[in-house]
Amino acid sequence: MGLDLVKQGANLKNQLKYTPMTFKSLALTLLFGLLSLLALGQDLVITSVHVVSLETGKIQKNQTLLVKNGKIESIVPAGKLPAAWQQVTQVEGKGSYVFPGLAEFHAHLPVAADGNTQLQEESMWLYLANGVVRIRSMLGHPSHIALRDKLNAGQLMGPKTYISGPSFNANSVTDPAQGAAMVKSQKQEGYDHLKIHPGVLSDEMKAIATAAKAENIPFGGHVPLDVGIHQALEDGFKSIEHMDGYMEGLLPSTVTIDPATSGPFNLNLSSQVDWSKLPNLIQKTLNQGTYLAPTLTLFDRYFGYIPADTFRLAPEMKYLPGLQIQQWVNTKKQLERAGMLNKEVVAPYLAFRRKLFLEMHRAGIPMIMASDSPQVFNVPGFSIHHEIALMSEAGMSNLEILKTGALVPAQYMGATNSWGQVKEGFEADFVLVEQNPLLDLKTLQKPVGVVIRGKWIGREELQSQLDRIEKNHLRN
Numbered sequence: 435m436g437l438d439l440v441k442q443g444a445n446l447k448n449q450l451k452y453t454p455m456t457f458k459s460l461a462l463t464l465l466f467g468l469l470s471l472l473a474l475g476q477d478l479v480i481t482s483v484h485v486v487s488l489e490t491g492k493i494q495k496n497q498t499l500l501v502k503n504g505k506i507e508s509i510v511p512a513g514k515l516p517a518a519w520q521q522v523t524q525v526e527g528k529g530s531y532v533f534p535g536l537a538e539f540h541a542h543l544p545v546a547a548d549g550n551t552q553l554q555e556e557s558m559w560l561y562l563a564n565g566v567v568r569i570r571s572m573l574g575h576p577s578h579i580a581l582r583d584k585l586n587a588g589q590l591m592g593p594k595t596y597i598s599g600p601s602f603n604a605n606s607v608t609d610p611a612q613g614a615a616m617v618k619s620q621k622q623e624g625y626d627h628l629k630i631h632p633g634v635l636s637d638e639m640k641a642i643a644t645a646a647k648a649e650n651i652p653f654g655g656h657v658p659l660d661v662g663i664h665q666a667l668e669d670g671f672k673s674i675e676h677m678d679g680y681m682e683g684l685l686p687s688t689v690t691i692d693p694a695t696s697g698p699f700n701l702n703l704s705s706q707v708d709w710s711k712l713p714n715l716i717q718k719t720l721n722q723g724t725y726l727a728p729t730l731t732l733f734d735r736y737f738g739y740i741p742a743d744t745f746r747l748a749p750e751m752k753y754l755p756g757l758q759i760q761q762w763v764n765t766k767k768q769l770e771r772a773g774m775l776n777k778e779v780v781a782p783y784l785a786f787r788r789k790l791f792l793e794m795h796r797a798g799i800p801m802i803m804a805s806d807s808p809q810v811f812n813v814p815g816f817s818i819h820h821e822i823a824l825m826s827e828a829g830m831s832n833l834e835i836l837k838t839g840a841l842v843p844a845q846y847m848g849a850t851n852s853w854g855q856v857k858e859g860f861e862a863d864f865v866l867v868e869q870n871p872l873l874d875l876k877t878l879q880k881p882v883g884v885v886i887r888g889k890w891i892g893r894e895e896l897q898s899q900l901d902r903i904e905k906n907h908l909r910n
């Protein structure tokens with residue numbers, strides 16, 4: 435579906451040419467004309483769209499969206515455009531469906547250690563082209579802060595971005611006091627979030643959690659073995675990534691975990707899970723208000739039994755450097771050669787994860803849309819659609835899936851009054867798609883257009899950015 439961008443600012447100039455006036459009134463008219471032309475640059479009208487409400491699951495048909503200064507100024511029925519808006523740049527929605535866009539709330543931004551920001555900037559477009567308008571970066575680097583600030587200043591197009599600091603892990607944390615000091619310094623450096631990795635000890639975790647509460651900075655991540663799921667929940671992890679720690683929490687006390695034989699994420703142990711322990715864990719998670727970032731596609735692709743040689747041929751691999759794809763192939767093949775990814779080994783584990791995901795979702799634990807890109811065969815932006823397909827296969831409804839990409843992340847960030855919905859007064863970040871996404875999730879894969887910080891980017895522009903990125907990584 436093509437969209438017509440109509441610039442009507444030229445009409446103003448024509449009016450000026452034919453109106454006789456004094457020098458003073460001419461000067462005033464020119465001044466006002468200039469001011470309204472400047473304002474035109476920031477304003478936007480999108481006509482003939484059906485607005486999907488994630489709160490109610492209802493659709494408001496044939497609406498016109500008025501966008502001003504990066505916010506949704508108002509939503510009016512078709513044909514009711516206020517006179518003051520008649521001259522504003524118009525995009526014809528042509529019956530598209532508009533929804534608040536998707537999130538990648540477990541992203542890994544490329545590092546621009548040498549000052550080269552090419553891969554960072556490319557990944558911004560990969561997200562936008564796939565309808566991802568918000569990301570939470572989960573492994574920080576000082577170059578990410580510069581990227582976020584450029585995005586916020588409008589110097590670069592890309593999703594709204596929250597940045598975690600460098601990892602808390604066995605190497606970076608040496609004792610409780612040093613862990614707490616690291617929290618303080620990351621907050622001062624301007625990070626929005628903290629990332630916990632394996633290897634942190636129980637007393638270190640307590641000190642980090644206490645410091646994070648004092649600094650008012652959310653933290654989330656893996657559940658270190660020494661900490662365990664119960665302490666992680668008690669310490670106030672805002673999010674648990676990959677549903678980590680739950681399987682270990684469901685194992686009978688007679689099972690001892692030997693990392694040498696238990697496989698990645700202890701996946702070899704899933705058959706020994708005692709499901710009768712789940713209600714207690716669910717209740718504890720609900721009481722603590724902890725969110726889950728399931729990253730189903732990470733496990734499907736990284737630790738699944740579909741071979742590396744199949745994934746390496748997927749069309750979206752062309753948007754990343756060949757070297758990165760080769761590293762992914764090597765990583766997965768190593769596990770394949772060791773026999774760790776045979777179907778009979780991993781199929782029960784993947785089934786366990788789907789069941790765990792659905793049980794926890796049905797119990798009301800908030801889930802945030804997250805695919806862990808770019809990690810083994812999960813290409814930024816594109817991988818969100820694999821995550822969506824897997825959430826759907828596991829049994830989540832389309833409305834609930836869409837909520838994980840907007841409403842729930844807004845709750846997570848304490849921003850339910852400013853984003854996560856297409857609503858008057860909310861930030862103008864949203865996505866147009868051809869079909870009703872409540873009935874057809876595949877329509878999300880090819881946005882008709884994206885509005886970010888109040889700016890319109892049509893499909894042609896999104897596609898030309900993809901083409902440019904593909905050319906940058908052409909293989910011989």
Ligand SMILES: [Zn+2]
Nearest residue numbers: 540542572806
């Ligand atoms: Zn990750």
